[in-house]
Amino acid sequence: MVIFLGEKYYICEECRFKYKDKELAQKCEKWCKKHKSCNLNITKYAIS
Numbered sequence: 001m002v003i004f005l006g007e008k009y010y011i012c013e014e015c016r017f018k019y020k021d022k023e024l025a026q027k028c029e030k031w032c033k034k035h036k037s038c039n040l041n042i043t044k045y046a047i048s
């Protein structure tokens with residue numbers, strides 16, 4: 001999912017973390033779906 005809040009963000013549809021980087025958002029979503037939890041190495045790049 002892509003949203004705009006002044007800037008463009010990509011959201012992991014599983015955990016709802018926001019990323020500026022599409023790759024990261026997709027990585028996060030894959031991880032979340034597979035593991036049903038978040039990967040700190042990915043979510044540390046999320047924007048609050």
Ligand SMILES: [Zn+2]
Nearest residue numbers: 012015028032
């Ligand atoms: Zn996620």
